[in-house]
Amino acid sequence: xxxxxxxxxxxxxxxxxxxxxxxxxxxxxxxxxxxxxxxxxxxxxxxxxxxxxxxxxxxxxxxxxxxxxxxxxxxxxxxxxxxxxxxxxxxxxxxxxxxxxxxxxxxxxxxxxxxxxxxxxxxxxxxxxxxxxxxxxxxxxxxxxxxxxxxxxxxxxxxxxxxxxxxxxxxxxxxxxxxxxxxxxxxxxxxxxxxxxxxxxxxxxxxxxxxxxxxxxxxxxxxxxxxxxxxxxxxxxxxxxxxxxxxxxxxxxxxxxxxxxxxxxxxxxxxxxxxxxxxxxxxxxxxxxxxxxxxxxxxxxxxxxxxxxxxxxxxxxxxxxxxxxxxxxxxxxxxxxxxxxxxxxxxxxxxxxxxxxxxxxxxxxxxxxxxxxxxxxxxxxxxxxxxxxxxxxxxxxxxxxxxxxxxxxxxxxxxxxxxxxxxxxxxxxxxxxxxxxxxxxxxxxxxxxxxxxxxxxxxxxxxxxxxxxxxxxx
Numbered sequence: 001x002x003x004x005x006x007x008x009x010x011x012x013x014x015x016x017x018x019x020x021x022x023x024x025x026x027x028x029x030x031x032x033x034x035x036x037x038x039x040x041x042x043x044x045x046x047x048x049x050x051x052x053x054x055x056x057x058x059x060x061x062x063x064x065x066x067x068x069x070x071x072x073x074x075x076x077x078x079x080x081x082x083x084x085x086x087x088x089x090x091x092x093x094x095x096x097x098x099x100x101x102x103x104x105x106x107x108x109x110x111x112x113x114x115x116x117x118x119x120x121x122x123x124x125x126x127x128x129x130x131x132x133x134x135x136x137x138x139x140x141x142x143x144x145x146x147x148x149x150x151x152x153x154x155x156x157x158x159x160x161x162x163x164x165x166x167x168x169x170x171x172x173x174x175x176x177x178x179x180x181x182x183x184x185x186x187x188x189x190x191x192x193x194x195x196x197x198x199x200x201x202x203x204x205x206x207x208x209x210x211x212x213x214x215x216x217x218x219x220x221x222x223x224x225x226x227x228x229x230x231x232x233x234x235x236x237x238x239x240x241x242x243x244x245x246x247x248x249x250x251x252x253x254x255x256x257x258x259x260x261x262x263x264x265x266x267x268x269x270x271x272x273x274x275x276x277x278x279x280x281x282x283x284x285x286x287x288x289x290x291x292x293x294x295x296x297x298x299x300x301x302x303x304x305x306x307x308x309x310x311x312x313x314x315x316x317x318x319x320x321x322x323x324x325x326x327x328x329x330x331x332x333x334x335x336x337x338x339x340x341x342x343x344x345x346x347x348x349x350x351x352x353x354x355x356x357x358x359x360x361x362x363x364x365x366x367x368x369x370x371x372x373x374x375x376x377x378x379x380x381x382x383x384x385x386x387x388x389x390x391x392x393x394x395x396x397x398x399x400x401x402x403x404x405x406x407x408x409x410x411x412x413x414x415x416x417x418x419x420x421x422x423x424x425x426x427x428x429x430x431x432x433x434x435x436x437x438x439x440x441x442x443x444x445x446x447x448x449x450x451x452x453x454x455x456x457x458x459x460x461x462x463x464x465x466x467x468x469x470x471x472x473x474x
Contacts, residue, residue: 016098016289017204018158019105019263019282022244024200024346027257028193032248033182035197039244042201043237046208048391050229051383052364053209058225058380059370065209066363067300071307073366077424082359083304084420089413090359091297092334093352094206095290097345099125099335102286105279108261112268115260125339132291133332136298137318137325143295150288157281158243161263164270165246176248186253192405195398199353200346204240206356208233222380294331301327309428313445316454325452347409354402354410355417361395364388 022035029035062068067086071079103124107116136143168174175181187193247256250269259265267278302324305315314327367388370377403410449455 016101016154016282016286017206018240018243019261019285020097020101020345021200021204021349022247022262023257023259024203024349025197025244026253027346028197028200030185030187030189030193031183032176032253033179034185034189034194036182036241036244038194038197038201039241040237042198042205043233043240045198045202045391045394046205046237047229047233048387048394049360049364050208050233051226052367052388052391054225054229055379055381055383056363056367058222059377065300066359067303068307069363070359070366071309073370074362076307076309076428077421078362079307080309080424080428081417081420082362083300083309084423085355085359085413085417086297086300087304087310087330088334089355089416090352091293091300091331092338093348094203095129095293095297095331095335096125096338097203097348097352098286098289098293099129099339100345102128102283102290105261105264105282105286108264109276109279122339126336128287128290129294129332129335129339132287132294133328135291136294137321137323137328139321140323143291146291147288147295150284150291153281154285154288157263157278157285158239160277160281161246161266162239162242164266165242165249168246168249168270173249176252177245190405191397192401195401196350196405198398199350199357199402202353202357203349205236206353209360225381294328297331298324298327301330309424311441311445312456313448313454315456316449316452317457318452318454320453322457325454326448329452347406350402350406351409351413354399354406355413357395357399358414358417361392361399364391364395368392 025038026032026035029038056069060069060072062072067079067083070082100121103121104116106124107120110116132146135146169177247262247266250266251259251262255265256262261279261282263282264275264279267275271277301310301314302317304310305312305327314324314330316326317324368385371385399410
């Protein structure tokens with residue numbers, strides 16, 4: 001039923017980013033009015049991307065999302081580079097940012113007049129990631145139950161912020177939202193800064209592409225998948241915009257920019273003796289967000305290993321618990337590495353969002369390429385060509401001006417992605433390696449199996465079978 005998919009998509013999109021990104025969006029937009037426009041337009045861009053992904057999801061019914069589509073369309077190298085950037089940049093950095101947000105919201109009430117100690121925030125974030133990795137290694141059921149329970153905390157926190165903000169507006173506290181004030185710029189607006197504001201907002205919206213992970217399970221996808229997108233994306237956009245409006249009903253732009261934990265500052269100003277509710281709710285929300293990203297990133301490693309792009313050990317699951325322990329251990333290792341080398345959270349969001357948008361654009365470019373090369377391919381959902389073309393124009397402008405405004409931060413992500421080229425040719429493309437290399441890999445795999453108690457799962461042919469039927473039609 002489409003309502004089921006609406007709930008699932010809302011849970012995926014409404015993440016912890018809404019408690020992190022408002023400060024960055026306002027800083028780059030330069031005014032309250034323009035920041036709200038960025039939030040609304042960001043939701044519209046997600047809607048365009050979601051429709052493109054819906055077509056790809058039912059045209060190429062394989063698990064693995066973007067990675068599987070790009071591999072199927074452009075071949076192994078491009079797919080590997082996307083996988084490489086996801087494993088080394090996107091998921092580890094996102095996990096580190098959310099874990100740091102969790103620790104900041106937990107510790108901020110204990111340090112009301114200053115920032116929490118650097119060591120304390122890193123230590124608490126590390127403990128949180130390690131604990132949730134243990135949960136995901138122990139039981140899939142525990143991991144999914146944590147996700148369900150902590151999603152409720154996230155929605156309650158947002159509902160509380162919006163309701164209290166509306167009460168404030170009804171009482172006449174909306175000076176920062178008056179048009180004459182809202183468009184007073186703290187800096188001269190530029191296309192580059194607006195592009196970076198969109199990158200900050202996109203961090204909160206990340207997750208819009210997760211709906212197509214369940215396209216094979218949707219009844220009548222041609223009807224229900226677009227319906228789920230049309231309902232869920234506008235709803236999430238409304239929630240995010242109303243949350244930011246609520247913030248501005250009680251805080252000046254200067255107060256929001258000075259806050260290390262926006263929701264905590266909001267609670268302290270308006271909730272009085274109940275202000276403790278806000279940091280607890282946001283901490284629970286970010287806790288669930290870390291769990292969700294661990295779950296998703298480990299499954300991506302699992303899919304990459306099954307394609308032969310990562311060591312086969314990562315495609316194995318625990319004999320009794322059926323959890324991908326080797327893949328989870330890789331994910332937690334990269335996340336802790338990112339956590340230990342982090343600088344400003346603000347720059348990290350630009351860094352990871354740039355790579356995210358790069359992968360979205362490559363995937364949607366694949367849709368256009370597939371339309372031209374395989375016009376007779378069966379497509380249960382077929383979007384108007386203006387949708388992917390519009391998305392690609394916005395994509396090119398956004399990435400171009402973001403790279404111009406933040407050449408070091410954004411360029412570093414591209415450099416790390418391109419380091420995957422020699423890795424691909426040595427590790428994947430080169431088949432005639434010396435025998436001692438294969439013996440070493442076999443020995444490491446065998447030791448990993450014994451330590452983690454893992455084996456290859458029984459494969460479902462429908463998940464790995466290429467588009468044989470479609471190719472026959474062509």
